[in-house]
Amino acid sequence: RTVYVNGEYLPEERATVSIFDRGFLFADAVYEVTSVLGGKLIDFDGHAARLDRSLGELGMSMPMEAEALRDVHHRLVAENGIEDGLIYLQVTRGAADRDFAFPEAGTAQTVVLFTQSKPGLADSPAAKMGLKVISIPDARWGRRDIKTVQLLYPSMGKMMAKAAGADDAWMVEDGHVTEGTSNNAYIVTGRKIVTRQLGQEILHGITRAAVLRMAREAQMEVEERSFTIEEAQAADEAFITSASSFVTPVVEIDGAKVGDGTPGKIAARLREIYLEESKRTAS
Ligand code: PLP
Structure with missing residues (x-):
């Protein structure tokens, strides 16, 4: 499976995230799950809008514009041949020395997306x-x-x-x-x-x-x-x-x-x- 990590499309075995990532240490991260039916995204706009809101409530911003994010979703659907399934997206505040206070502005966020194939998702x-x-x-x-x-x-x-x-x-x-x-x-x-x-x-x-x-x-x-x-x-x-x-x-x-x-x-x-x-x- 090809996954997306911080701008790169990689085989899942090669994808890595820092042990200092605040998503790992503090659950300082938000996520979205979008379903895929017939190779297409269900209500992507709704999920992108909620992602923007969740990030905003935590003092973070969108890692890229919604349209660019849609392209990442599409590329993963295509590369992994997803007909029916899910796309998971997570954005964390990034890696920093462990401290309860948020790191300096400008710390690079961690952005991860992966697909899960679920044949027959709509007829469970x-x-x-x-x-x-x-x-x-x-x-x-x-x-x-x-x-x-x-x-x-x-x-x-x-x-x-x-x-x-x-x-x-x-x-x-x-x-x-x-x-x-x-x-x-x-x-x-x-x-x-x-x-x-x-x-x-x-x-x-x-x-x-x-x-x-x-x-x-x-x-x-x-x-x-x-x-x-x-x-x-x-x-x-x-x-x-x-x-x-x-x-x-x-x-x-x-x-x-x-x-x-x-x-x-x-x-x-x-x-x-x-x-x-x-x-x-x-x-
Ligand atoms: N409530 C909780 C606690 C959830 O985790 C979810 C989805 O994961 C929902 C509601 C349903 O939200 P959505 O329809 O956006 O998937």
């Missing part, structure tokens, strides 16, 4: 079967709107879910669901789609923004507010969204079936609409 078994989730306390830091690489707690959450025989975890703060370990969380009550309002408590999902826009365009009712696990267990449907899972139904929460315990109609419809429109506008 989870889309048909639905996911089982458990609830866990949200023990992450308070700026979840910045897409940093501090993913240890979400990683532990996935392991807790696995240990409990489930697929994923929904995190709960002050009695209300924030989001999934790597996705945004939704319920459907009546015909209304409910998902948590934006704020510093959750990541502003690029898929979330697209799905809510498409739902409104299809005359579906959307309400942005927080909800409890009890409300979710009593809902007609539940689902998640993310760049890598698109729209995926949730059929069980803490052992309680959602609806009749099978994927819901509205989630299925939204997945269809999302995939159709995203492929049509892919770049």
Whole structure:
């Protein structure tokens, strides 16, 4: 596999990053994951805009213009022959002598991109079967709107879910669901789609923004507010969204079936609409 590191395209075995990199020592880094379907990027503009925002919130700037970044994505897709898969991008504050204070302005950022081939990404078994989730306390830091690489707690959450025989975890703060370990969380009550309002408590999902826009365009009712696990267990449907899972139904929460315990109609419809429109506008 060819990967991108600081301006160079290299075989992955030859790609290296300093042990003093602040991404490694302090998780002082942000990332994006963009999906690829049919060799094209899904919502690249959304991911580039969020990258710019995440970097800005941490006092960093874009390593290159969005169009140049798109070219890097395209070159990796082409060189690695990616039909369906993901592109991971990480930008760190760079390598400097270990110190909590940020290094001097002008320290070169580290920029890494790599591809992951995922044949059949858009027809995963989870889309048909639905996911089982458990609830866990949200023990992450308070700026979840910045897409940093501090993913240890979400990683532990996935392991807790696995240990409990489930697929994923929904995190709960002050009695209300924030989001999934790597996705945004939704319920459907009546015909209304409910998902948590934006704020510093959750990541502003690029898929979330697209799905809510498409739902409104299809005359579906959307309400942005927080909800409890009890409300979710009593809902007609539940689902998640993310760049890598698109729209995926949730059929069980803490052992309680959602609806009749099978994927819901509205989630299925939204997945269809999302995939159709995203492929049509892919770049
Ligand atoms: N929330 C969290 C915590 C995430 O890690 C992710 C994606 O990785 C999402 C939500 C979904 O965001 P997006 O739709 O931009 O992939």
